[in-house]
Amino acid sequence: MPVMTYLDAARTGLAEEMRRDRLVWAVGEDLGRGGVFGQYRGLQEEFGPDRISDAPISEAAIMGACVGAAMMGTRPVVEMRFSDFALCAVDELVNQAAKARFMFGGQTRVPLVVREPMGMWRSSAAQHSQSLEAWYAHIPGLVVACPATPADNKGLLKSAIRCDDPVVFLEHKNLWPLEGEVPEGDATVPFGVARTVRAGDDITVVSWSAQLHVCDRAAATLAASGIGVDLIDLRTLWPWDKAAVLASVGRTGRLLVVHEAVTVAGFGAEIAATVAERTGARVRRLGAPRAPIGYAPPVEDAVRVTEEAIVAACRDMVGAGA
Amino acid sequence: MPTDSPTRNLDVARLRGLHRMMWRIRALEEAALQGLTDKLVLGAIHPSIGQEAIAAGVVGNLRRDDVLLSTHRGHGHTLAKGASSEAMLRELLGREGGNCGGKGGSMHIADFDVGMLGANGVVGANIVIAAGAAHAVKLKGEDKVVCCIFGDGAINRGPFLEGLNWAAVFHLPVLFVCEDNGFAATTRTAGMTAGAGPSARARAFGIAAEEVDGNDVLAVDALARDLVAAIRAGGGPRFLHAHTYRLTGHTGVDPAAYRPADEVAAARLVEPVLRAREALAAAGVTSAELDADREAAEAEMRAAYDAARAAPFPGPDMAFADVQDIGSPAEEAF
Numbered sequence: 001m002p003v004m005t006y007l008d009a010a011r012t013g014l015a016e017e018m019r020r021d022r023l024v025w026a027v028g029e030d031l032g033r034g035g036v037f038g039q040y041r042g043l044q045e046e047f048g049p050d051r052i053s054d055a056p057i058s059e060a061a062i063m064g065a066c067v068g069a070a071m072m073g074t075r076p077v078v079e080m081r082f083s084d085f086a087l088c089a090v091d092e093l094v095n096q097a098a099k100a101r102f103m104f105g106g107q108t109r110v111p112l113v114v115r116e117p118m119g120m121w122r123s124s125a126a127q128h129s130q131s132l133e134a135w136y137a138h139i140p141g142l143v144v145a146c147p148a149t150p151a152d153n154k155g156l157l158k159s160a161i162r163c164d165d166p167v168v169f170l171e172h173k174n175l176w177p178l179e180g181e182v183p184e185g186d187a188t189v190p191f192g193v194a195r196t197v198r199a200g201d202d203i204t205v206v207s208w209s210a211q212l213h214v215c216d217r218a219a220a221t222l223a224a225s226g227i228g229v230d231l232i233d234l235r236t237l238w239p240w241d242k243a244a245v246l247a248s249v250g251r252t253g254r255l256l257v258v259h260e261a262v263t264v265a266g267f268g269a270e271i272a273a274t275v276a277e278r279t280g281a282r283v284r285r286l287g288a289p290r291a292p293i294g295y296a297p298p299v300e301d302a303v304r305v306t307e308e309a310i311v312a313a314c315r316d317m318v319g320a321g322a
Numbered sequence: 323m324p325t326d327s328p329t330r331n332l333d334v335a336r337l338r339g340l341h342r343m344m345w346r347i348r349a350l351e352e353a354a355l356q357g358l359t360d361k362l363v364l365g366a367i368h369p370s371i372g373q374e375a376i377a378a379g380v381v382g383n384l385r386r387d388d389v390l391l392s393t394h395r396g397h398g399h400t401l402a403k404g405a406s407s408e409a410m411l412r413e414l415l416g417r418e419g420g421n422c423g424g425k426g427g428s429m430h431i432a433d434f435d436v437g438m439l440g441a442n443g444v445v446g447a448n449i450v451i452a453a454g455a456a457h458a459v460k461l462k463g464e465d466k467v468v469c470c471i472f473g474d475g476a477i478n479r480g481p482f483l484e485g486l487n488w489a490a491v492f493h494l495p496v497l498f499v500c501e502d503n504g505f506a507a508t509t510r511t512a513g514m515t516a517g518a519g520p521s522a523r524a525r526a527f528g529i530a531a532e533e534v535d536g537n538d539v540l541a542v543d544a545l546a547r548d549l550v551a552a553i554r555a556g557g558g559p560r561f562l563h564a565h566t567y568r569l570t571g572h573t574g575v576d577p578a579a580y581r582p583a584d585e586v587a588a589a590r591l592v593e594p595v596l597r598a599r600e601a602l603a604a605a606g607v608t609s610a611e612l613d614a615d616r617e618a619a620e621a622e623m624r625a626a627y628d629a630a631r632a633a634p635f636p637g638p639d640m641a642f643a644d645v646q647d648i649g650s651p652a653e654e655a656f
Contacts, residue, residue: 058487060481061485061488064447064454066454067450067451068455069461071439071451071455072389073462074458074462091447092450095444096451104421104422105424142646164647165647191648192648
């Protein structure tokens with residue numbers, strides 16, 4: 001299997017889908033020059049400026065136009081540059097894209113993918129660092145994907161492009177250079193199927209996106225002291241793999257959900273509540289304090305969920321002390 | 323495709339057709355208002371009585387496979403695009419067999435079979451969607467025209483700026499129609515709008531803009547025909563600013579007490595259906611013939627209303643239909 005970066009995996013997946021289906025096109029600011037992170041590099045040369053299209057800095061028009069273009073039978077890939085900027089297009093996504101199929105009684109579909117680079121990235125401050133995935137999971141009609149690995153960034157993106165409903169596709173900016181094995185060809189990753197990253201019997205840890213890798217390091221530390229973490233990469237928040245999480249907690253009896261997003265009303269609350277309601281297992285959440293993300297490194301780091309915090313929470317829940 | 327060109331020396335047959343369509347729209351709106359009185363139309367409706375000439379004149383120039391996007395005040399546009407009056411009234415009453423299966427109601431009425439891609443509950447939201455529909459037409463190399471109708475209140479929303487810029491930058495086949503009834507909900511638009519108005523804003527984007535007396539149905543029809551032809555010939559977007567007057571309140575229950583009675587009385591003397599009738603009468607069409615147009619429209623809508631009120635409501639299972647395939651609430655909600 002070839003090794004490639006998280007960024008190149010998505011680029012390859014998009015190019016494959018565009019070769020497969022002429023109705024797939026992408027539009028966003030700076031795409032002709034490869035996109036703000038280079039995730040579209042070289043694609044305009046292959047597919048031309050109509051299918052890898054630049055756009056004005058008009059998030060509402062980018063998203064809204066793609067709603068119209070999707071209803072007319074094309075499959076747009078909407079680039080929002082930073083997930084924070086997608087907030088300029090919330091009506092177009094939430095009131096229009098997510099609702100059109102239902103409110104028009106099934107007369108239409110809105111097969112668009114919204115790519116929203118998310119998350120903390122060194123000193124990007126309050127308007128370029130947020131993790132807002134829970135907002136989208138709250139909206140009926142949307143699929144929400146949060147890939148953590150290069151393989152998933154390709155396979156989930158391919159599934160997203162083929163999905164007939166709107167998909168919010170949240171790539172983590174800190175993961176762009178992450179390398180990993182990526183299946184070649186037509187390997188899609190289904191929505192709603194979690195991945196067990198490492199197996200353990202003492203505690204279930206559920207995470208996604210960049211935070212998953214912090215959890216993995218914590219789990220390695222815990223393994224060295226004899227605490228087995230069953231680490232689950234949720235991959236998609238809607239739908240989310242309840243069966244996998246419930247099965248794991250059924251074995252371990254303990255659940256810790258860890259995410260980079262603010263803890264309050266984060267998606268961890270949904271998972272913890274579901275597991276508590278159905279199993280009575282001990283549940284806990286780890287997320288960011290409810291504070292904007294600061295610029296200066298000590299301010300920024302103060303809201304990160306660290307490996308140490310995850311280790312401490314797991315030890316506490318397992319009863320192993322500090 | 324455009325056929326015979328209209329003449330201002332009165333194309334009686336064409337005006338008669340528009341007169342009939344305007345009566346159908348008015349009778350549909352009156353049936354909808356009756357539905358409010360009867361407590362059968364459950365949600366808000368926004369009648370277009372007084373504005374029928376724009377619906378009839380503009381939309382009548384679209385092909386069936388052309389595309390229309392409308393507003394919360396969209397009954398007339400939808401009917402003129404070819405939707406069934408019975409399906410529309412079923413939708414307004416929230417019944418099975420409505421255009422949207424009773425799930426959309428007045429503000430989300432749509433009929434994709436006739437290219438009507440939806441009214442919209444959010445002012446101005448249809449403008450960027452229309453630009454994108456036109457973008458798809460261009461990408462697919464089709465010769466369809468997209469028509470986007472919005473009110474004067476919409477020109478102060480960001481999507482107006484973004485959508486017009488988008489259509490001009492990408493040279494898209496879209497006709498923007500500003501249906502200017504003078505009111506943004508219940509506030510006079512003029513007092514809340516800077517500058518020289520909708521056409522001036524369109525021209526600032528390099529979009530050719532025309533203004534018309536939107537109560538003169540033949541003038542609207544002739545201008546729309548030219549604009550649609552220019553767009554279909556590859557001319558890029560066009561803008562039509564049509565002046566009219568809303569004879570009802572903002573909603574079906576708004577008495578519109580915020581405007582003086584003499585203003586409304588004056589508007590009633592120049593409303594489009596009456597004007598078309600006068601023009602036809604002057605051209606020799608008899609009162610009996612003109613009355614027949616009205617009676618036929620009213621009979622159609624009475625029958626449609628009776629059919630709608632006899633239709634069943636959709637079942638509660640429809641709450642979970644057409645939400646999404648993957649992660650459907652039918653599996654996930656409970």
